[in-house]
Amino acid sequence: MMRRSLRALVKPYVGEPPRGLYRAKAPDLLIRIAGAAVPHFLSVVTRLGGDTEPPELPAAVNRTTMRIADRRRVTADGQVLALTLTPLDDTPLPRWNPGAHLDVHLPSGLIRQYSLCGDPGRRGEYRIAVRHSPEGAGGSVEVHGLSTGRLVEVSDPRNAFMMPLPGSASRASKLHFIAGGIGITPILSMVRLAEQQGTPWTLHYTGRHRDALAFVDELAPYGEKVHVRTDDEHGVPSAAALLDGVDPTTAVYVCGPPPMVDAVLRAIPRDSGIEVHSERFSAAPVVDGRPFELELAHCGTVVGVGADRSALAALRNAVPSVAYSCQQGYCGTCVQRVVSGEVDHRDDLLTEEQRRCGQMLVCVSRAKSTGERLVLDL
Ligand code: FES
Structure with a gap:
């Protein structure tokens, strides 16, 4: 494909992101790099690519007890806390790749997912970072209350971020990262890997103000590859500004608040040849939803699911630890x-079986139908 300018490629911010955006058969550039560094990862990606084997479901995920060895504030405003977790013995921890996350089982029973933001080469520790969100559902507040020495259970690292775009055999020779706020956590490890491998890369890092940006000190050595744009200094960036320098030879990785991620996704036409990989902080919006009900078979509780809510969101009200x-x-x-009821399956993961x-x-x-009741084995 001929190189085209960004002006020719970027679309206005309209419509919904295409369904199935996160899966493809061809490994992307960062996966190829990671695969060279950690061969185990390629087998994971091949499985999730979905040609032959059924997906591995949660029962296969191991849980390990780890100790909080260190906790430190990593923003000037003190609102982001980085925790270093270490195992209880000398056994090397499972390998992980940039973009991977852990399920953290908090003492209250809440389960939260946090991206790993440390060095994948350090097999004796994991690092996560969590923004304090008092208006949230309680997970971040609980994490900020955990003291050094406290034990927590975590899953093995899992990677859901690096899913290639359908139909795009990778042509990318450079990487462009876009991080909004705490969305820097998976991106931080990615830029380190790109730098180690000598792959050309750039990062646009946005947030409300500089004091709220985590790990600015760790990014400082990368100089002009990192473009920090804060709303108070530069205004809220447009998708075009965040995609500055992107062309069909670029793979784009974006992580941050849903409006920012959606704006970037909508600005890149599917036929542009640009690979895009994204992670939101929260669920994609419900499209064409109709209200229905969930019943928990073991207690008989019935939960209503509104037209604009996911079944998961409704279920979490009744079962916070789901x-x-x-x-x-x-x-x-x-x-x-x-157990009973007809499902409108909207995922690309489960097999027909x-x-x-x-x-x-x-x-x-x-x-499947308005007002229908699905009975869950719960
Ligand atoms: S939370 Fe990942 S498939 Fe539902």
Whole structure:
């Protein structure tokens, strides 16, 4: 494909991001780099690519008890806390790749997902970073209350971010990262890897103000590759500004608040040849939703699911500890078994056989008909 200027490629911010955006058959540039560094990862990506083997579902995820060895504030405003977790013995920790995350099982029973933001080469520790959100559902407040020496259970690292774009055999020879706020956490490890491998890269890092940006000191050595744009100094950036320098030889990785991620996704036409990989902080919006009900078979509780809510969101009201991760239908963490009712499956992950056996990804899938009741084996 001929190189075209960004002006010719970027679309206005309209419409919904295409469904199935996060999966493809061809490994992308960062995956090729990571694969060279950590061969195990390629097998994971091949499986998730979905040609032959059924997806691995949550039952296969191990849990390990780890100790909080260090906690430190990593923003000038003190609102982001980085925790270093170490194992209870000398066994090397499972390998991970930039973009991977952990499920952290908090003492209250809440389960939260946090991106790994340390050095994948350090097999004796994991590092996560969490922004304090008092208006949230309680996970971040609980994390900020954990003291050094406290034990927590975590899953093995899992990677849901680096899902290639459907149909795009990779032509990328350079990487462009876009991070909004705490979205820097998966990106931080990615830029380190790109730098180590000598792959050309740039980063646009946005936030409300500089004091709220985490890890600015760790990014400082990369000089002009890192473009920090804060709303108070530069105004809220447009998608075109965040995509400055992007052309069909670029793979774009974007992580941050949903409006920013959606703006970037909508600005890149599917036929542009640009690879895009994204992670939101929260679920994609429900499209064409109709209200229905969930019944928990073991206690008889009935939960209403509004037209604009996901089954997962409604279920979490009744069962706060219910497991989930990507909230976009590609990781399998939220799988539930449906005892009765007809499901409108909206994921690309479950096989027909798994669907026939009653499995449902409640983060995206819904009841087939308005007002229908799905009975879950819960
Ligand atoms: S949370 Fe990832 S598939 Fe539902």
